[in-house]
Amino acid sequence: xxxxxxxxxxxxxxxxxxxxxxxxxxxxxxxxxxxxxxxxxxxxxxxxxxxxxxxxxxxxxxxxxxxxxxxxxxxxxxxxxxxxxxxxxxxxxxxxxxxxxxxxxxxxxxxxxxx
Amino acid sequence: xxxxxxxxxxxxxxxxxxxxxxxxxxxxxxxxxxxxxxxxxxxxxxxxxxxxxxxxxxxxxxxxxxxxxxxxxxxxxxxxxxxxxxxxxxxxxxxxxxxxxxxxxxxxxxx
Numbered sequence: 001x002x003x004x005x006x007x008x009x010x011x012x013x014x015x016x017x018x019x020x021x022x023x024x025x026x027x028x029x030x031x032x033x034x035x036x037x038x039x040x041x042x043x044x045x046x047x048x049x050x051x052x053x054x055x056x057x058x059x060x061x062x063x064x065x066x067x068x069x070x071x072x073x074x075x076x077x078x079x080x081x082x083x084x085x086x087x088x089x090x091x092x093x094x095x096x097x098x099x100x101x102x103x104x105x106x107x108x109x110x111x112x113x114x115x
Numbered sequence: 116x117x118x119x120x121x122x123x124x125x126x127x128x129x130x131x132x133x134x135x136x137x138x139x140x141x142x143x144x145x146x147x148x149x150x151x152x153x154x155x156x157x158x159x160x161x162x163x164x165x166x167x168x169x170x171x172x173x174x175x176x177x178x179x180x181x182x183x184x185x186x187x188x189x190x191x192x193x194x195x196x197x198x199x200x201x202x203x204x205x206x207x208x209x210x211x212x213x214x215x216x217x218x219x220x221x222x223x224x225x226x
Contacts, residue, residue: 004158006158031211033213033214040218040219041218041219042121042204042206042216042217042218042219043159043204043214043216044216045213045214045215048213056212056213091158091159093158093214097211102147102211103149103161103164104149104161104214105161106151106158106159106160107158108156108157108158109157109158111156
């Protein structure tokens with residue numbers, strides 16, 4: 001499977017715990033995006049990387065959230081001291097770095113439930 | 116401030132009918148307008164996309180109509196089938212900025 005891969009698919013955690021999600025983008029896609037989607041809403045942008053550089057962060061990304069893409073390949077999203085409001089689907093997407101045809105391909109997402 | 120406004124929230128269409136979903140945007144810097152289809156428990160999948168240099172794009176049963184002056188674009192699904200039942204999202208971006216999404220339309224196609 002050469003699509004965007006996310007792990008785990010589901011995560012249940014207790015409030016206050018830290019969680020980390022992983023995203024493996026499509027090979028050779030320079031850009032990698034993290035989005036958050038709550039029930040009945042569209043995906044909301046969190047942050048994105050071009051290669052290993054984090055280029056933009058949304059105001060939604062509080063200081064409890066951190067994302068890395070250390071070698072410009074896979075990325076991790078960590079949430080510290082989770083809160084119930086963090087419960088959502090966390091989506092990763094990747095796209096090539098071209099002026100045209102910069103389609104973003106999404107993974108299946110990681111569904112986080114904070115209890 | 117919502118950058119892309121999508122309507123309706125939900126839509127019920129008879130099998131064989133036409134499904135129409137509308138989106139409006141404000142940012143004139145947007146130059147790429149995709150539609151995504153999402154099934155429960157899955158990530159969004161790109162369905163069809165358009166750039167503002169054309170007013171219409173058709174791929175099979177799916178057509179995007181684009182009105183640059185009105186800053187609106189719509190998705191038409193012809194001959195709607197039960198398998199089309201899903202949530203549809205319009206999105207937009209300018210240059211290489213991240214996509215911004217509408218809130219989605221839940222489509223139900225009934226036999």
